[in-house]
Amino acid sequence: MSERPGLRGSIGVAGIVFMVVAAAAPLTSIGGALPVMLAIGNGPAVPLAYAVVSLVLVVFSVGYAAMSRHVVDAGAFYAYVTRGLGTTPGLGAAGLALLTYTAIQAAIYGLAATTLQDLIEHYGGPDVPWWALAALLVAIVGVLGYRSIEVGATVLGVMLVLEIGVVAVLSTAILVQGGPGGYSPVSFNPAAFLSSAPGVAVMFAVASFIGFEATAIYGEEARNSRRTIPIATYVAVLLIGAFYTLASWTIVVAYGPAQIGAAANADTAGLVFNAATRYLGPAYADVMTVLLLTSLFAALLAFHNAIARYLYALGRNGIAPGRLAATHTRHGSPHIASLTQTTATVIILAVFVLAGADPVLNLFTWMSGLATISVLALILLTGLAILVFFARSTVDTRWWNTRIAPALGTLGVLAITVLVLTNFTTLISGSPTLAAVLLSVVPLAFLGGVGVSLGRKRHRTEAEPTDVAH
Numbered sequence: 001m002s003e004r005p006g007l008r009g010s011i012g013v014a015g016i017v018f019m020v021v022a023a024a025a026p027l028t029s030i031g032g033a034l035p036v037m038l039a040i041g042n043g044p045a046v047p048l049a050y051a052v053v054s055l056v057l058v059v060f061s062v063g064y065a066a067m068s069r070h071v072v073d074a075g076a077f078y079a080y081v082t083r084g085l086g087t088t089p090g091l092g093a094a095g096l097a098l099l100t101y102t103a104i105q106a107a108i109y110g111l112a113a114t115t116l117q118d119l120i121e122h123y124g125g126p127d128v129p130w131w132a133l134a135a136l137l138v139a140i141v142g143v144l145g146y147r148s149i150e151v152g153a154t155v156l157g158v159m160l161v162l163e164i165g166v167v168a169v170l171s172t173a174i175l176v177q178g179g180p181g182g183y184s185p186v187s188f189n190p191a192a193f194l195s196s197a198p199g200v201a202v203m204f205a206v207a208s209f210i211g212f213e214a215t216a217i218y219g220e221e222a223r224n225s226r227r228t229i230p231i232a233t234y235v236a237v238l239l240i241g242a243f244y245t246l247a248s249w250t251i252v253v254a255y256g257p258a259q260i261g262a263a264a265n266a267d268t269a270g271l272v273f274n275a276a277t278r279y280l281g282p283a284y285a286d287v288m289t290v291l292l293l294t295s296l297f298a299a300l301l302a303f304h305n306a307i308a309r310y311l312y313a314l315g316r317n318g319i320a321p322g323r324l325a326a327t328h329t330r331h332g333s334p335h336i337a338s339l340t341q342t343t344a345t346v347i348i349l350a351v352f353v354l355a356g357a358d359p360v361l362n363l364f365t366w367m368s369g370l371a372t373i374s375v376l377a378l379i380l381l382t383g384l385a386i387l388v389f390f391a392r393s394t395v396d397t398r399w400w401n402t403r404i405a406p407a408l409g410t411l412g413v414l415a416i417t418v419l420v421l422t423n424f425t426t427l428i429s430g431s432p433t434l435a436a437v438l439l440s441v442v443p444l445a446f447l448g449g450v451g452v453s454l455g456r457k458r459h460r461t462e463a464e465p466t467d468v469a470h
Contacts, residue, residue, distance in 0.1 A: 012228060013228050013231050013232045013235065016215055016228065016229070016232040016236075017215075017232050017235050017236050017239065018160050020211055020212055020215055020232070020236040020240075020302070021160055021164075021236055021239055021240055024208060024209060024210065024211050024212065024240050024299070025108070025208075025295045025296060025298065025299035026160075026163055026164055026167065026240070026243055026244070026247075026295065027163040027164075027166065027167060027288070027291055027292050027295035028108075028111075028292060028295045028296055028299065029208035029244060030167055030244070030247050030248065030251075030272060031272045031273065031288065031292050032111070032269075032292075033204045033207065033208055034046065034204075034247075034248050034251060034271075034272065035264045035268045035269070035271035035272060036204060036264075036268060037049065037200065037201045037204045037205070037248075038251070038252075038260055038261060038263075038264035038271070039261065039264035039265045039268050040197060040200055040426065041196065041197050041198070041200040041201030041204065042192065042193055042194075042195055042196040042197060042198045042200075042201045043192075043195075043196060043257075043260060043261040044184070044186050044187050044192060044252045044257035044258075044260050044261070045186065045187055045188075045189065045192035045193040045195065045198075045201070046187070046201050046248050046252070047187040047188065047244075047245050047246075047248040047249040047252065048187060048188050048189075048190070048192075048193040048245075049193065049198065049201035049202050049204075049205045050205050050208075050241060050244040050245045050248055051188070051241065051245045052193075052202065052205075053202060053205040053206055053209060053241070053416065054209075054237065054238070054240070054241025054242075054244070054245065055241075055412075056409060056412035056413060056415075056416060057209060057212060057237050057241070057409070057413075058234070058237050058238065058241070059405050059408050059409040059412060060379065060383060060405075060406070060409025060410065060412065060413060061212075061233050061234060061237050061409070062400070062401055062405035062406065062409065063383070063386040063387070063390075063401065063402060063405050063406030063409060064080075064213070064233060064382070064386065064406075065229070065230035065233045065234065065401075066230070066386075066390070066396055066398070066401040066402055066406075067080055067083075067084075067386050067389065067390075068215070068229040068230055068233065069229075069230065069396070070083075070389075070393075070395055070396070071083050077093050077094075077096075077097050077213065077378050077381075077382050078090055078091070078093050078094035078097055078310065078313060078314070079313065080093075080382050080385050080386065080389075081093035081381055081382055081385040083385070083389055084384070084385025084386060084387075084388045084389035085381075085384065085385045085388055087453050088450055088453040088454065088457075089381065089385070089450070090449075090453075091319060091449035091450060091452050091453040092381070092446040092447070092449040092450045092453075093378060093381050093382065093385075093446075093449065094310065094314060094319070094449050095445040095446050095447075095448045095449030095450075095452075096374050096375075096377055096378040096381070096442070096445050096446050096449070097310055097378055098307065098310055098311075098445070099370070099371075099374045099441065099442065099445040100210070100371050100374040100375045100378060101303050101306050101307045101310070101371075102307060102344065102345075102348070103367040103368070103370045103371040103374065104210055104211075104303060104367065104368060104371035105299075105300060105303040105304065105307065105345065106345065106348050106349065106352075106363060106367045107363060107364045107365075107366075107367035107368040107371065108296055108299050108300055108303070108364070109134050109137060109138070109300065109345070109349060109359075109363070110130070110134070110352070110359035110360060110362075110363030110364040110367070111296060111359070111360060111364045112134070112137055112293065112296035112297060112300060113130040113131070113133040113134035113137065113359055114130055114359050114360050114364075115292060115293050115296060116133045116137070116293055117129075117130050117133055119289065119290065119293060120133075122289075130359045131349065131353045131359075134349055134359070135346075135349075137297065137300060138342060138345055138346060138349070140297075141297070141300050141301050141304050141342070142304075142338070142339070142342035144301055144304075145301065145304040145305055145308055145338040145341070145342070146335050146338045146339065159294045159295070159297065159298040160298060162291055162294065163291045163292075163294060163295045163298070164243065166284075166287060166288055166291050167243075167247050167288075168247075169280070169284075170247075170250070170272075170275065170276050170279065170280060170284075170288070171246060171247050171250040173279040173280055174250040174251075174253055174254045174275070174279055175250060175253070177279060178253070179252075179253040179254045179255065179256050180255070180256035180259065181253070181256030181257050181258060181259075182253075183253060184252075184253070184256075184257045186257045187248075187249050187252050187257065188249075197423065197426075198419070199419035199420070199422055199423040200423050200426055202416055202419050202420065203372065203419065203420045203423050203424075203426075205244070206372055206375075206376065206416060206420060207368055207369075207371070207372045208240075208244060209237075209240060209241075210371060210372065210375050211299070211302060211303065211306070212233075212236055212237050212240060213375075213378075213379065213382075215229050215232045215233040215236060251271070251272060251275060254275040254278070254279065255271075255275070272288075273285045273288055273289065276288050304338070304341055304342075304345075305338075307341045308334050308337040308338040308340075308341045309334060309337070311324045311334070311337035311340055311341060312324055312325055312327075312334035312337040315336075315337065319452065319456075323336050324336055324337045324340060325337075349363075365428050366428055366434075366438060369424065369428035369438060370428075370438045370441060370442070372420060373417075373420065373421070373424065373438075373439060373442050374441075374442050374445065376413060376416065376417045376420060377417075377442055377446070379410075379413050380410060380413055380414060380417065383406055383409060383410030383413060384410065386402075386406045387403070387406050387407060387410070390402035390403065390406070391403075421439075424439065
């Protein structure tokens with residue numbers, strides 16, 4: 001086998017932040033998740049839910065960023081857990097990572113295809129099946145994912161600036177014109193936060209942050225990764241958190257804290273777009289609807305790139321077929337891993353299509369719920385690995401960065417996980433039986449990775465006598 005040149009790229013802090021924030025799909029979270037949080041969560045105190053989750057992840061990121069200086073690998077979480085806890089837990093983490101990104105990407109394909117279908121019909125186009133539109137999106141994402149990371153970062157950068165810009169303009173208009181309840185501070189009142197169902201709000205907030213951890217995935221394609229990855233991590237988490245907190249508060253201001261819950265229940269899907277119509281006119285609301293689709297597409301491309309790089313790392317380390325570690329001679333991209341990821345996506349979507357599942361009620365809801373639990377388990381495992389790594393090593397003796405912050409961040413994520421689990425059935429809008437089935441997939445993914453590791457160890461042990469005899 002010829003020596004592989006490895007991943008190539010010169011992506012900087014801005015490019016990585018674009019990839020990560022795009023995966024969080026800001027406009028999708030504000031236009032889609034926020035109204036649900038306001039309707040069935042803790043109402044006007046939802047902005048504080050975003051702020052709390054952001055704070056926990058910022059603290060967690062201190063240790064994560066410190067670890068990134070010593071472990072540069074496209075496997076990110078898988079590589080971190082392997083270095084901290086060993087190969088077997090590391091492969092379990094790889095199983096969780098692949099489950100997380102695959103599930104959330106499949107979920108977004110369902111929502112994106114439906115959004116595109118509605119747009120076509122809104123402008124007088126034909127009734128195209130959602131699965132045909134999903135296939136078109138898969139093809140476009142596949143082409144961009146096959147090419148160099150700079151191409152994907154450029155596309156995501158443009159889309160991200162547009163979707164953040166359109167929400168920023170709406171937020172500014174609301175703040176300038178005011179709302180029926182004025183600029184009430186109730187949204188940041190701890191007592192209001194703990195009222196109603198704070199667990200539901202926190203749960204959706206976590207789902208809105210999925211993808212923040214992907215900064216380390218691009219370490220091998222970054223300029224000066226030891227500096228770029230830590231900075232990108234902090235910037236991404238702070239940017240996402242500040243954006244969600246401010247934007248959600250302005251929506252509360254637009255309707256008033258006393259009326260926001262009723263308004264969200266009355267028209268959940270149209271809540272944010274109705275505010276845009278009132279403050280900026282119907283044409284602006286139409287622009288936001290179009291950009292909602294581009295937001296979803298940006299998230300699809302970001303998660304495609306993340307999965308491809310996990311497959312690449314597993315192939316390079318001999319865990320998965322070696323062909324996955326091939327890189328394109330011109331683009332420097334993991335093109336075989338990218339094609340493999342595209343094929344897997346087609347298979348998953350085909351299963352839902354053949355089962356006659358609804359792209360939103362089933363595909364989007366079930367898979368996004370599964371991804372939320374999976375990523376929390378993955379973060380907890382990584383937090384433990386970071387603590388163990390620095391406890392055994394003297395490469396970094398800063399107590400706050402390597403001991404205190406990682407411990408506090410991991411405990412914070414554990415508390416969030418408990419809240420999410422107690423409200424998981426609400427998240428997926430399903431029965432306790434369905435919740436139990438989906439939750440069982442998470443440990444199975446981890447155990448699948450563990451089983452691969454144990455199988456490799458047994459194979460090597462059995463092969464040793466034969467090798468010695470020769």
